[in-house]
Amino acid sequence: MKSKKNSIKKQPFSPWVALGVVLVTLFAVLCLLPLIYMIAVSFTDSETLYIKFKDLRPDLYNYWYAIVKRDFGTALKNSIIVVTGSCLLVDIVSAMAAYGFEKKPVPGKEALFQGYLATMMIPGQVILIPMFVMINRAGLTNTYSALILPMVGAFGIFLMRQFMVAVPNELLEAAEIDGCGEVRRFVTIVLPLVQPALITLTIFTFNAAWNNFLWPLIINTRSEMRVLPVTMSTLSSNSTTNYGMVMAGATLTFLFPFVLYVFLQKQFVEGIALGGVKG
Amino acid sequence: MTVAGRARRRVSPRTRRQIIIGLLYILPSFVLMMTFNVIPIFLSAFFSFTKYNMASPPEWIGLDNYARLFTNRVLTESLSNTVRYVLITVPAQTVLSLLIAVFIAEHMKTRYGSLMRSVIFIPVIVSLIASATVWNIMYQPKGGLINQLLEFLGAQPVNFLGKKASALPSVAVVAIWKGTGYYMVIYYAGVMNIPTDVREAAIVDGATPVQRFFHITLPLLRPITYMIVTLGIIGSFQVFDLVYKMTGGGPGRSTYTVAYVIYTFAFQDKNYGYASAVAICLLVVILLIHLIQTVCFKEKDEVKQA
Structure with a gap:
């Protein structure tokens, strides 16, 4: 068995393979280059883009300027609140729904579940205008709720249900016989068992909420309620040529998902590979 | 009973x-x-038959909005721009992600290969607005990174986003940069799912790597390709953030896309009824794409069974 595997691994060296490795490496460099440039300019004290060594300033002045003078602090705070709220809400609501669909004898649940899945095909622009009207009517513009509540979607419930199948019914029945109540069973048995799915869902919700742009742009128009991408979008249109500060803002926006990616790379990639993810 | x-x-x-x-x-x-x-879907359908500006209640005008769709120059231009954008981004990101995933899976099963996968995925996590900001600065005619490079090579600087001919492809490049890693991850998982003995048998039979790619790997990855092309078309059809930040639809109307037009009709012109009619058409197009994909899937399955 092992020797067979080696037969695929070890093929005679060929110049074509070497060329392929070089091309893949080149593509990876092209992927990183804009981000390296972004970080480099964010540490540059310059109004032109010709970076010279004498313009490099290894301090956080541009970051300080973006956060304190250009509202990035407020935006950062808003983004963190919205992301935290979204992750909590989506995790709880999706896990509850998945448990109800998978483990409870609700009549007509499969039809409802198919209905949920069908909503994944709806493009965001189609529901944008009615949602704008509804949130306006409800007086929820310029609130965190307006950004958090619409984050619940069929994808999370679908993902949780995939993992809920693996929770053994015998375990739940045994716990019930032992006198373990409904809520306690859900919290102390089911949730720990589906923890990997909860982590994956948290990553997806984090990214979706952190990068969400069009909806926050139209619904939270007051400057003290803006989130990071919206503040980012107002920056360079203000006719500033302070590229260092703009790039510091972009780096800040990039930093949080990047740290998450470094630590939870496996979950990121597995979640996407699971397929059917909303692009 | x-x-x-x-x-x-x-x-x-x-x-x-x-x-x-x-x-x-x-x-x-x-x-x-x-x-x-x-x-919201039903409300959207309802609004599409009305004249509505939110200041006064919606006024029923029947099919007027739809009748005015196909004579609207802005709309037909944006539709052709969007199709052009889809035709640039989808083939490029599909082929790139396929080639990279298959090559890494076959020839780079090392630490280095998995490092390359991790690096190629990084642009996926950058927000569209941050990507647009960084690339805007890279595209600057004076001193942008790309034009610095062109200058270094002795070429004339190009105003990438300011020229009608180059603006849309320049936006598409950013989408390809950001999207390839995402689809590569899906393809890679697909290649790893191909049983090793299938590929071994081909090697034993003396098939060259190119023959293996076209006769074994590619046909076995067909369902994934369908999914990736569908996801790609739908994603590209809805491009908004990049256009909003990078060009604002310009120069002229050369980068107006369907999603951008919906935004301007609704939130700049306050013409919610008309914008809803455009949105409903977008929904129909996207449902059609889904339908075509499902039909293709079914046919392939039947062929396989027969």
Whole structure:
């Protein structure tokens, strides 16, 4: 068995393979280059883009300027609140729904579940205008709720249900016989068992909420309620040529998902590979 | 029949309790899904038959909005731009991600290969607005990174985003940069799912790597390719953030896209009824793409079974 595997691994060296490795490496460099440039300019004290060594300033002045003078602090705070709220809400609501669909004898649940899945095909622009009207009517513009509540979607419930199948019914029945109540069973048995799915869902919700742009742009128009991408979008249109500060803002926006990616790379990639993810 | 029917109707108190508890678990998701996903579609359909600016109640005008769709120059231009954008981004990101995934899976099963995969995925996590900002600065005619490089090579600087011919492809490049890693991850998982003995048999039979790619790997990856092309078309059809930040639809109307037009009709012109009609057409197009994909899938499955 092992020797067979080696037969695929070890093929005679060929110049074509070497060329392929070089091309893949080149593509990876092209992927990183804009981000390296972004970080480099964010540490540059310059109004032109010709970076010279004498313009490099290894301090956080541009970051300080973006956060304190250009509202990035407020935006950062808003983004963190919205992301935290979204992750909590989506995790709880999706896990509850998945448990109800998978483990409870609700009549007509499969039809409802198919209905949920069908909503994944709806493009965001189609529901944008009615949602704008509804949130306006409800007086929820310029609130965190307006950004958090619409984050619940069929994808999370679908993902949780995939993992809920693996929770053994015998375990739940045994716990019930032992006198373990409904809520306690859900919290102390089911949730720990589906923890990997909860982590994956948290990553997806984090990214979706952190990068969400069009909806926050139209619904939270007051400057003290803006989130990071919206503040980012107002920056360079203000006719500033302070590229260092703009790039510091972009780096800040990039930093949080990047740290998450470094630590939870496996979950990121597995979640996407699971397929059917909303692009 | 009647016995079974009666048995089904006689629900034990325990089961009834379980049903009620189950409903309570599903209820929060039901309320949110109805409010933010289902009701808005019907409202959108309703608005599309009205004249509506939010200041006064919607006024029913029948099919007027739809009748004015196809004579609108802005709309037909944006549609052709969007199709052009799809035709640039989807083939490029599909082919790139396929080649990279297959090559890494076959020839770079090392630490270095997995490092390359991790690096190529990084642009996926950058927000569209941050990507647009960085690339805007890279595209600057004076001193942008790309033009610095062109200058270094002795070429004339190019105003990438300021020229009608180059603006849309320049936006598409950013989408390809950001999207390839995402699709590569899906393809890579697909290649790893191909049983090793299938590929081994081909090697034993003396098939060259190119023959293996076209006769084994590619056909086995066909369902994934369908999915990736569908996801790609739908994603590209809805491009908004990049256009908003990078070009604002310009120069002229050369980068107006369908999603951008919906935004301007609704939130700049306050013409919510007309914008809704455009949105409903977008929905129909996207549902059609889904339908075509499902039909293709079914046919392939039947061929396989036969």
